[in-house]
Amino acid sequence: MTRWQRWPVLVLACCATFTAQAASHVFLVQNSGWMEPFYTDPASPYKALVTEVVQAAMAPGDALVLAAFNQGLPGAPSPRALLAQKGKPDRASLRAVLDPLEVGRKPGGKAMADTDLGEAVGSAIDGALGGKPGLVWLFTNNRNSPNNDQATARRNREFYQLIHEGAAIRKALAFPLKMPVRGAQYSAGGLMVYVFAVQEQGARELDALLASGRLNQVITEMPARLKPLDQDTVRLVPARVENTPGVRYAVLPDGRLRAELDAGTPAGASSGHAARITWRLENTMYPYTITAADISAQAALAGEVKPVALQTDAVRNLAPGKPQPLASSLTLPVANLPGKWSLAALSTAGSAQVIPGRIEVTLANQRLELSQAFRQRMAELFPGDPLPDIFTPPARIQGSRAVLPVEVRLQYGAGPLLAAIGGLFAVLAAAGALAVAATRGRKVVVSVDGEPRTLRTKAGAKTPLYNTAGDQVAELHTTLFGYQLANVREGANVQLAGRSGK
Incomplete structure (x- = not known):
């Protein structure tokens, strides 16, 4: 070694x-x-x-x-x-x-x-x-x-x-x-x-x-x-964006596209409101010129994908540093976004929930060519050296893919949260009333062999009843909603007279 x-x-x-x-x-x-x-x-x-x-x-x-x-x-x-x-x-x-x-x-x-x-x-x-x-x-x-x-x-x-x-x-x-x-x-x-x-x-x-x-x-x-020559070959930079009903677009400093949606927008947006966006299509593969390619795009959000309608389906002679305008019509795929009653909406009420999305651009039947200016520079620096052939793209690379991150901010109002809080308080109040009813003591009048007796009981209690001879002749079962006699001994004279005071 x-x-x-x-x-x-x-x-x-x-x-x-x-x-x-x-x-x-x-x-x-x-x-x-x-x-x-x-x-x-x-x-x-x-x-x-x-x-x-x-x-x-x-x-x-x-x-x-x-x-x-x-x-x-x-x-x-x-x-x-x-x-x-x-x-x-x-x-x-x-x-x-x-x-x-x-x-x-x-x-x-x-x-x-x-x-x-x-x-x-x-x-x-x-x-x-x-x-x-x-x-x-x-x-x-x-x-x-x-x-x-x-x-x-x-x-x-x-x-x-x-x-x-x-x-x-x-x-x-x-x-x-x-x-x-x-x-x-x-x-x-x-x-x-x-x-x-x-x-x-x-x-x-x-x-x-x-x-x-x-x-x-x-x-x-x-x-x-x-x-690689099949990844991140082009870049889409939003140059002009027109808002649509319920959707506001903005271009972030890093070139990403932001879309802000109001809480009831998804139904309207999915019905066909499309934003008209003009992009700058940039070639990021210096020193290659994309002499020809078929271009398509789609938007992906929350597990749903929708095609992006482009003004043209072909790219011609796209050189590095010389962007070309590309108009498009974009409808955000919003069918799977959380609704206003979802846990995500309630947890972010009054603020925005940020949902990452992306626009994917695909170039097919791609043809690349080393720029003539670069060839001349290499010949000047390395005269007689054929090594610039190393920049010749492999024949198998006929397509490429680029991804533009999109930030979608879904705005939820406080109404659903307030309604949910009100409902929660109502449930808690009802539960409290039930708890009071379950723990509060009660007086019940029963008659055993014609002799009236006043018993103290509460919900859930099972009270044995005895005759004058000391034998158990029945049980008084108290529930949250009333009373009933159970296990009455055959021949016994036991009657429920009713509730007596508090």
Whole structure:
């Protein structure tokens, strides 16, 4: 087992229990022969960039492995761990391991090492992360040529397959950066920073990092999406909304749609009142243009689904950053919303009950095309490198789905609650009266052998009656609603005379 396979795995594996919010990062820094100008140019910002990306990407409590990679050979393993620890390293620690890093050499000679991108990423996923979730970062000049293989197109396809067809990688982004450097043997115009999110938890960690804005402070370029290309491909942003009877719409600051319904609205709304909404349809798949797709939408709320009538059923030439207007007619599915006498309505009387909903947009028969401007930028940064083919969408991706959260606020008046409270008090009063009647003492007059007797009793009591000889001849049963004689002895003269006073 190599050092790479042993040490980083233990570090990252133990971090799984370090904290529930901690993320695991593997930073792969290329140092093959093609990277010579990035190491020998005195003005190269390469190592400084790596340092700042690590600082921006990691949060306190995260774990990392920082490793140099080229191509693994006997006696020269790759990747090679430079630093592995729990907790965010400071800049001094990073400089201490990056500053001495030089271009790798092949064993037994001075020939510079070759490059194997697929080997590096695969080792990071299976080795350093040990199959667990995390983020793998790759700093490379896009030269993928193991054993100085000139069949770069084939090698790039292998890397392409690892990204697009590998089940472990759930999300992949690329940041093409301008970085002109000149060395003794080579020169370069750009650098590519990739980030691969491993498993669904890794994808969530990457989304959270992007939302935090920390990475934007170091890399200002818009990330190019590699994967997935079938989720969140478009975004609907409400631009204009017309209210309908009983329903008031608003656009929240985050772009979500809010609908406020009054308590008797569901019946009216389900009868056909539709809101006319004009959306901005935005392509979120930079750097791809959706050249053609069939579009449909539906609204889902409280387990009910209704189609959204769109002005058009097709999308044509939707480029990133160039939204298109899309008119629609929306009727909220309200059949399953709680009624005004429901427990939910009574518990939120006088306020609003918030019910989450969504609008789902589906693109079918989708055709994507890499924008020409992006191709030109890649050709400028990486002249003669066919690796931009990695951005070619897989043929199997013909459809995609996007979801717009909708917040429905159902307003309930206090009337039903007051009525319910009044009914409750009536029930309590009746129960109180019954309780008083059940516990109050009573006087009853009975006659045994012609002799009248006054007895004290209460509801639920069973009082034995005796003759003058001391024999039990009957029982007086007292209920909440009256009296009766029971178990009267044959031949006995026992009569119920009635109630006598209190």
